[in-house]
């Protein structure tokens with residue numbers, strides 16, 4: 154299929170996709186195996202409280218990552234909250250603003266102030282120089298985020314944490330199955346947190362896990378995850394309920410079994426996008442280090458509006474008109490969302506790279522829910538729209554003016 158300019162929905166054509174193409178459409182493993190597990194679970198009548206599927210999932214993840222402890226949880230947000238608390242973080246903790254809002258909320262939820270550091274424009278992760286500038290006497294820790302599964306500048310962050318006496322942990326929600334210098338993500342800092350939310354690389358419907366090599370931290374996290382129960386009738390600690398249930402673990406185990414296939418699909422899609430978008434002025438694709446293990450879960454474009462002829466937001470409008478629901482993660486940045494926007498109205502002055510990147514990033518659909526033909530079509534829409542940028546601009550500007558007139 155060849156997309157001509159008059160075919161573009163934004164210029165009056167009909168959408169190339171009758172049904173929406175989503176970013177992060179869940180991967181589904183072997184359905185028969187999943188249903189078999191559900192039947193086992195129902196037969197056992199053991200639905201939660203460290204059931205056999207949860208135990209198996211924890212063992213398999215620990216083995217795959219090469220860590221001593223894995224604690225499965227109901228989701229990564231609660232896993233972050235609990236890990237932050239178990240590490241004894243207080244006062245201020247430095248996090249990137251360029252992350253999903255849960256990283257910041259997990260701190261603020263327990264009256265710890267997230268202090269937003271800027272990012273490195275190459276890795277899209279915390280810039281160690283910025284971290285250093287944000288340290289105050291109240292700082293107790295650093296949370297790096299391996300955005301897109303791209304590892305943080307781990308060594309530099311470790312060095313700062315050691316020298317300044319700060320705790321270091323990682324939000325590895327995107328980075329399950331990824332490595333750094335050949336070692337699996339999950340082995341760095343005091344602990345790392347994975348998300349198994351439906352949209353993530355490995356999904357258990359909802360779920361997450363903390364992995365750590367620290368025995369004491371692991372047992373404290375386990376206690377906190379189950380109300381502080383150390384045995385029947387014996388609560389020895391303040392805790393909450395962060396437990397993963399058996400249905401989620403059954404899905405997690407089933408997803409784990411098809412993980413190699415998912416990576417292969419993601420990787421093929423990534424290579425196809427890279428090939429078909431290669432050379433488009435103003436369009437850069439975030440590239441992963443092929444020497445490392447990587448899950449290729451995110452296809453990330455950076456749009457330079459001046460060179461491309463259309464801004465990121467304009468290109469997004471073009472794509473949405475075609476039912477290609479490309480996403481601008483993590484726009485506008487945590488520091489421009491509430492409550493942080495009101496608490497720290499000037500935070501953006503220290504975050505030039507975050508502001509720049511969050512106005513340029515666009516995530517495209519990938520995963521097992523799309524195929525090579527879909528990707529070719531998406532790429533052709535982008536090429537055609539950019540080749541006819543002035544026409545598209547014209548239509549979009551006229552729309553804005555009409556909207557304004559309607560509002561007046």
Ligand SMILES: *Cc1c(COP(=O)(O)O)cnc(C)c1O
Nearest residue numbers: 228229230253255326348350361
């Ligand atoms: C998805 C995500 C989370 C939250 O994970 P849940 O399992 O949905 O609670 C946290 N941090 C980042 C960076 C994420 O992408």
